[in-house]
Amino acid sequence: MRHIPTLVIGAGQAGLAMSRCLRDRSVHHVVLERGSSPAPAWVNERWDSLRLLTPNWQSRLPGFAYGGPDPDGFMTMPEIAAFLSDYAQGAPLETGTTVRSVRAEGRGYRVETNRGDWLAQAVVMATGACRRAQVPACASAAPLAQITPLDYKSPAQLGRGGVLVVGASATGIQLAAEIAAAGHEVMLAAGHHIRMPRHYRGRDIQWWMDRTGTNHVTTDQIDDVDRARRVPSLQLTGSRAAQFTDLNALQAQGIEITGRLADIREGRAVFSGSLANACALSDLKMNRLLREIDAWAEIHAPDAGPPESFAPTLTPSSPRLSASLTDGRFRTILWATGYAPDFGWLDLPVFDRKGRLVHDDGHVAPGLYVLGLPFQRRRMSALIDGVGADAAEIADHLTETRLFRAA
Amino acid sequence: MTHAATATAPVRNGVNTEALIGARGAFEQAPEAARFTFRSTCDWVDGSFSRNSINGYFGLGQEHQRKQTFTVESDHPEVFAAEDRAATPTELVLSALASCLMGGLAAVAQHRGIQLHSARAVVEGDVDVQGILGMDPDIRNGFSAIRVRFDIDADASKEDIAALVAQSQKRSAVFDILTNPTNVAVTVG
Numbered sequence: 387m388r389h390i391p392t393l394v395i396g397a398g399q400a401g402l403a404m405s406r407c408l409r410d411r412s413v414h415h416v417v418l419e420r421g422s423s424p425a426p427a428w429v430n431e432r433w434d435s436l437r438l439l440t441p442n443w444q445s446r447l448p449g450f451a452y453g454g455p456d457p458d459g460f461m462t463m464p465e466i467a468a469f470l471s472d473y474a475q476g477a478p479l480e481t482g483t484t485v486r487s488v489r490a491e492g493r494g495y496r497v498e499t500n501r502g503d504w505l506a507q508a509v510v511m512a513t514g515a516c517r518r519a520q521v522p523a524c525a526s527a528a529p530l531a532q533i534t535p536l537d538y539k540s541p542a543q544l545g546r547g548g549v550l551v552v553g554a555s556a557t558g559i560q561l562a563a564e565i566a567a568a569g570h571e572v573m574l575a576a577g578h579h580i581r582m583p584r585h586y587r588g589r590d591i592q593w594w595m596d597r598t599g600t601n602h603v604t605t606d607q608i609d610d611v612d613r614a615r616r617v618p619s620l621q622l623t624g625s626r627a628a629q630f631t632d633l634n635a636l637q638a639q640g641i642e643i644t645g646r647l648a649d650i651r652e653g654r655a656v657f658s659g660s661l662a663n664a665c666a667l668s669d670l671k672m673n674r675l676l677r678e679i680d681a682w683a684e685i686h687a688p689d690a691g692p693p694e695s696f697a698p699t700l701t702p703s704s705p706r707l708s709a710s711l712t713d714g715r716f717r718t719i720l721w722a723t724g725y726a727p728d729f730g731w732l733d734l735p736v737f738d739r740k741g742r743l744v745h746d747d748g749h750v751a752p753g754l755y756v757l758g759l760p761f762q763r764r765r766m767s768a769l770i771d772g773v774g775a776d777a778a779e780i781a782d783h784l785t786e787t788r789l790f791r792a793a
Numbered sequence: 794m795t796h797a798a799t800a801t802a803p804v805r806n807g808v809n810t811e812a813l814i815g816a817r818g819a820f821e822q823a824p825e826a827a828r829f830t831f832r833s834t835c836d837w838v839d840g841s842f843s844r845n846s847i848n849g850y851f852g853l854g855q856e857h858q859r860k861q862t863f864t865v866e867s868d869h870p871e872v873f874a875a876e877d878r879a880a881t882p883t884e885l886v887l888s889a890l891a892s893c894l895m896g897g898l899a900a901v902a903q904h905r906g907i908q909l910h911s912a913r914a915v916v917e918g919d920v921d922v923q924g925i926l927g928m929d930p931d932i933r934n935g936f937s938a939i940r941v942r943f944d945i946d947a948d949a950s951k952e953d954i955a956a957l958v959a960q961s962q963k964r965s966a967v968f969d970i971l972t973n974p975t976n977v978a979v980t981v982g
Binding site: 578645648649651656658659660663666667670673674704739 | 824938952955956959960962963968969971972973974
């Protein structure tokens, strides 16, 4: 068994940012990585065509940033993996190391791995917010091939025939568009979602969300943190050409939109009759953000392009309420119904009644931290651009606590 | 923002939002207390005329009795060869939807600091009675479509009023009941 002051689990952008912040503060640590190289999830657990949803200039980490020729472009998955491999230079990495359990021992934590045990005074869990695909309970009643985005690579792996895509956030809309473009009939079941233009008034929407402070809003500035952490991802594609990948664009592509999948019963998918309201809420949320941008731009960006308004989401007047899954029309269901982290190896009573990790701005227990979760401390906590500030705060807390203990 | 200028007088929509928010906090600690069972007891009177008595319900871990028993009667109109002594069950469903959305509207408005002056909802539901009469298996018994039209006078912008109406749908029990399937178990004796 090896002893160490601090152990970081996971060498994605969060773990690597953490390592950088710890090195900057001369905190001895090791980063454990299950893969043979950093950030394996970006390549192995994402689909082939995916690009980051944030522009290159926004790939900013502590002591490191995109410096290439295309700041307004969007990285492919191999590109982001290479970017993070560069960032990993100098980090004390132990690759090929899978954590099997973490439990309290003495004043620290025992971390059991496939390559031996560690005893650490502090542990930072940076294993990612998207380790598991969430699938509704009714999936067990689906008489079709089923796939989640973690296993989906490209339309080529789908059988011939129709695809029911369930979920209309960033993943669902991108995959529906890609699968339809490959010639499959696609139906998209849409619950609550948030429509957003890629560009607004001549700037990428992320530029506005960064400059106006929207991305930087912290948990102590909002009244319902739990709800903020559950807000769906924006309907965006990482492409300068894709101004909207919204329900209007998908319908123009020939995709039929239905309400949220309510159930699967007797071989039929049953859809909610609430599509119109889900779209109304989505338009209201988009417009609220755009008007906030306009108010800010009036003072801070007077030379930006003129304010824009976008036509509302068009929904069918009578969206379909059910569809047969046994008449041969559909071959596959793709569950784009959200992701969750996986802390199955964490052997501590730190979960709520729904099995979710309980944390306060990333603080789980004395000496135990989590990093990289949605709205962990600020709205952009789960973005590459946002994880650095959270890592720095954890590093500061770690060093302060160590000084306190030493004193 | 738009209603901040008029927020000098306290907003009075008759909703105790502090109590509702307090209840949310309490249910987070004791989620089993949030499980309610509502009931209605219906007696046949004559023909299509029947009378529901509504009083007791279960919630917060125990039975509750109200100070008074409410009565909801229902009948069919004369065109269905009935005596039209009360609203039809389908109209009661529409009224339940309207009341549920209306209650939600007031609560959301209160929470957002928006003073309501008046609010009216006109609800319409289309039924092709060939379904009920068993004439055409392709026609369902229930509504083929429901439309709700709100007229709201409030100290708020058009967008903020639209957001109130959208949020009241999002949090409405009856809206959910009508837009999503529910398992219904019917037994005898």
